[in-house]
Amino acid sequence: MNTPAFYLSMALRRSRRFPASLLTFAALSVTAGAAQAQAAAINQVGYLPGGAKWAALPAGAGDEFRLVRVGSGDVVLRGRLGRAQTWAPAGQLVRLTDFSALTEPGEYELRAEGVPASPRVRVAADAYAALTAASLKAFYFNRAGVTLEPRHAGRWARPAGHPDTEVLVHASAASEKRPEGTRISSPKGWYDAGDYNKYIVNSGITVYTLLAAWEQFPALFKAQKLDIPESGNDLPDVLDEVLWNLEWMLTMQDPADGGVYHKLTNKSFDGNQMPHETRGERYVVAKSTAATLDFAAVMAHASRVFKPFEAQRPGLSARMQQAARDAWRWAQANPKAVYRQPADIKTGEYGDAKLDDEFAWAAAELYITTGEASYREALALEKQPIGVPSWSDVDGLAWMSLAQNSGKLPKADAELVARRVRGFGDELAATWRASAYRLTMQAPTDFVWGSNAQALNQALMLIQAYRLSNERAQLDAAQSVLDYVLGRNPLGMSYVTGIGQRTPLHPHHRPSGADGVEPPVPGFIVGGPNPGQQDQKDCPVRYPSKQPALSYIDHDCSYAANEVAINWNAPLVYVSAALQALTK
Numbered sequence: 001m002n003t004p005a006f007y008l009s010m011a012l013r014r015s016r017r018f019p020a021s022l023l024t025f026a027a028l029s030v031t032a033g034a035a036q037a038q039a040a041a042i043n044q045v046g047y048l049p050g051g052a053k054w055a056a057l058p059a060g061a062g063d064e065f066r067l068v069r070v071g072s073g074d075v076v077l078r079g080r081l082g083r084a085q086t087w088a089p090a091g092q093l094v095r096l097t098d099f100s101a102l103t104e105p106g107e108y109e110l111r112a113e114g115v116p117a118s119p120r121v122r123v124a125a126d127a128y129a130a131l132t133a134a135s136l137k138a139f140y141f142n143r144a145g146v147t148l149e150p151r152h153a154g155r156w157a158r159p160a161g162h163p164d165t166e167v168l169v170h171a172s173a174a175s176e177k178r179p180e181g182t183r184i185s186s187p188k189g190w191y192d193a194g195d196y197n198k199y200i201v202n203s204g205i206t207v208y209t210l211l212a213a214w215e216q217f218p219a220l221f222k223a224q225k226l227d228i229p230e231s232g233n234d235l236p237d238v239l240d241e242v243l244w245n246l247e248w249m250l251t252m253q254d255p256a257d258g259g260v261y262h263k264l265t266n267k268s269f270d271g272n273q274m275p276h277e278t279r280g281e282r283y284v285v286a287k288s289t290a291a292t293l294d295f296a297a298v299m300a301h302a303s304r305v306f307k308p309f310e311a312q313r314p315g316l317s318a319r320m321q322q323a324a325r326d327a328w329r330w331a332q333a334n335p336k337a338v339y340r341q342p343a344d345i346k347t348g349e350y351g352d353a354k355l356d357d358e359f360a361w362a363a364a365e366l367y368i369t370t371g372e373a374s375y376r377e378a379l380a381l382e383k384q385p386i387g388v389p390s391w392s393d394v395d396g397l398a399w400m401s402l403a404q405n406s407g408k409l410p411k412a413d414a415e416l417v418a419r420r421v422r423g424f425g426d427e428l429a430a431t432w433r434a435s436a437y438r439l440t441m442q443a444p445t446d447f448v449w450g451s452n453a454q455a456l457n458q459a460l461m462l463i464q465a466y467r468l469s470n471e472r473a474q475l476d477a478a479q480s481v482l483d484y485v486l487g488r489n490p491l492g493m494s495y496v497t498g499i500g501q502r503t504p505l506h507p508h509h510r511p512s513g514a515d516g517v518e519p520p521v522p523g524f525i526v527g528g529p530n531p532g533q534q535d536q537k538d539c540p541v542r543y544p545s546k547q548p549a550l551s552y553i554d555h556d557c558s559y560a561a562n563e564v565a566i567n568w569n570a571p572l573v574y575v576s577a578a579l580q581a582l583t584k
């Protein structure tokens, strides 16, 4: 259906632009005409008994709501809706309801006058267990270089593609010992997104976030059985899954000098084919400072995480620490090697010219891992800003790791870290409290390419603050983010494939489009509303609205709003695990 020309035109570089459009509820509805009233928007996966519970209703709703038990029809809770307020990102009037008082597990419908009954409201003690597992299993489904067997992959089983055991050194990456055209082996790793390439920069934040989820909530992951090939071996499955990508990353470091290639890629995007159907050489392209520093940060972090597993993986932790040190040294010698896309390479760029955050993150991880003063000096902690992390802006990850390891820091540093992380959580919680939709997603700059991950990374930072402060508002604000991506949004969509009552059916994800299986590969969150609408010229359907929170189409043409990506799934894994583990 999509032509190769269409794919050539794709720019995977996830840009940051604003402005904005009205996908009406009716446009997405299976049943209905334009006049259909909006139902209550809820978290379609469910709520935890002790967690905050919010729903959003259209302005036409009556003043009262009631929650009715499915089956018996008993009214279990009554209350009044909040006043109608405009939520600017959607340009819509909305009335909220807080039904946190409902704590008894069960299935309910939310009813209010003038509004159709809501989708099922589920309250369950393990509300996010299946979501955490599915969003982590999505990484298995995106593994490169391996057959997905039916016993693990079910109907999404597929042959192996992209073995990457003989990859060419591109001219931009040539060195004395590895001249242009040298063949190296760089297998495994995850496909980055809807395409089949592998990018170190985006792997960095992704691997970090998954390992942090393990570090912070080990009991939850120990109990989890992902049903991957390594299930039942001597490691927790989450670590097996992350190792699939870490082992690839290690091959991307030039052993001669410690520098790390920016990406492993085709010259142009593959067509809309299954992995084993693709042809063409693959290349490692240009070493870059950003890739090398992200690599250093991730390997320093992973070396701590794998240290307790010395018996299971002898030497791995030490090897990772050495790789991190070597990468750091290369970056010190090459501090301005900004990635520039060579003329013959047309795939995702992940270009980033602002590197002080990458230096800070790598320095923080190396300092925590080694305790060496030189890394603490390079970190210049007092001057580092704190923000919502993204692939190109990783300061927040440094603060997150320092908070997690504050016991290893001098007292003054530990106090500074606690103050900054808690303060940032307070700022986000204040935005949430003032929002007509009870969301941290408010500013035009929040609705970037990959806005759903922007939301989830806001929640990730809220949770870091909550772990220090125990301030309930910070946890509740994080819960609102998860509610938002799972259906409490103006489109009434859960943005996760196969999870929820109304979900993306046509994600921009080559295997989902080419496998002949009707439902898309499950467990992937799509990028979400993006008023930049950079793919409109490549899409046969129009975005129905320019409003930021409504700029979404469920079509596989839409790489700007409906693509999947590893760095968007990782914070979904993290946030769903965190809320499951932290909510009492």
Ligand SMILES: [Ca+2]
Pocket: 230, 231, 232, 233, 234, 235, 236, 237, 240
């Ligand atoms: Ca395992």
Ligand SMILES: [Ca+2]
Pocket: 352, 353, 354, 355, 356, 357, 358, 392, 393, 394
């Ligand atoms: Ca940066």
